[in-house]
Amino acid sequence: MSQVRETVYDVLQTCAEEESLDIGDLTGNERLVDDLGFRSLSMARILAVLEGTLGADPFSELVAVTSVRTVDDLVGAFEKALSTETRRVDEGAVDPQVEQGRQRAAARRRRTRPSTPLTQ
């Protein structure tokens, strides 16, 4: 079992215990919400813990968080983030939806150039 998978499993078990969820032994196929019973806020915490533990945030650019449904999806997202070979857009590894969103946000920021000093 990879280090990433082991970490993900550990974090899921820890968070499950905090919420009195019995998720049993994980195989990877389990759906995080529908099968394991995690709510959206719990998932937000799980992702925050994994980001802090693994030192990677796959959902800022690489992977659309909405595509993560199963434990394997979650493991895959963090493995992707930790793989240095998959960080470039021109290699096609960045989720196109994420990249389009990033480009729209960057275009909005370019249209806004603060000319007025902060006054508050």
Next chain:
Amino acid sequence: MSETSKVILISGGSRGLGCAIAKDLLQAGHRVATFSRSSTDFVQEQTQADPDGNRFVWRSLDGCDFDGVRQFVREIEERFGPIEVLINNAGVGVDGMLSTMRDDDVHLGVSLNLEAALQLTRTCLKSMLREQSGCIINVTSVNGIRGFSGVSVYSATKAALDGLTRSLAREVGPMGIRVNAIAPGYFESAMTEGLTERQKAWIVRQTALRRLGETEDMLGVVRFLMSNEAAFITGQTMVVDGGLTC
């Protein structure tokens, strides 16, 4: 949340209300991190007094530089530990009749007053979620509660922060994270120094306590909201306006 030294991140803490809040919290023994576009006498004095950044850290950052802000938050977490209190204070007072405002000013108001606060909040929430504890205070305005001519964009952004306060409070409350807002009325500040004496006099007449506010009027409310005494308060906007909007 204990009442011992907290790790506090405040946006726009180099001048005005943000600076006053930062000073007050430093005097109370907390660790304060802040950023703004430019340095001020306050920043320089604090940096000289604490060159190693043991309790005060400032960075030159534009609040709309979201990557830079994320990096700064990571730096502060490595230095001080998890962010315990976030104060979304940075803002700009764009004013003018909406029909004649420039695109740039509209974008500036929305980007700095709202989007920057959302991005900073999202980043800080991660450590608060990990810790299952935290306090977020959004500095909004009476302009987000009542209508005033000439500040439509500003009002829109401040009302949006009030909406953020309520919804985010519901969203993260189960994780022990409280989200509140403070809505100052008109107080002596850089934002009101452009008012004429006639305008100030009108405001005073409309104010139940018959005076403009002072920066110090806001500080106690901020301290209260981040204290254990406000442990059962979330999703609220505390209006500090001397009764202007009552």
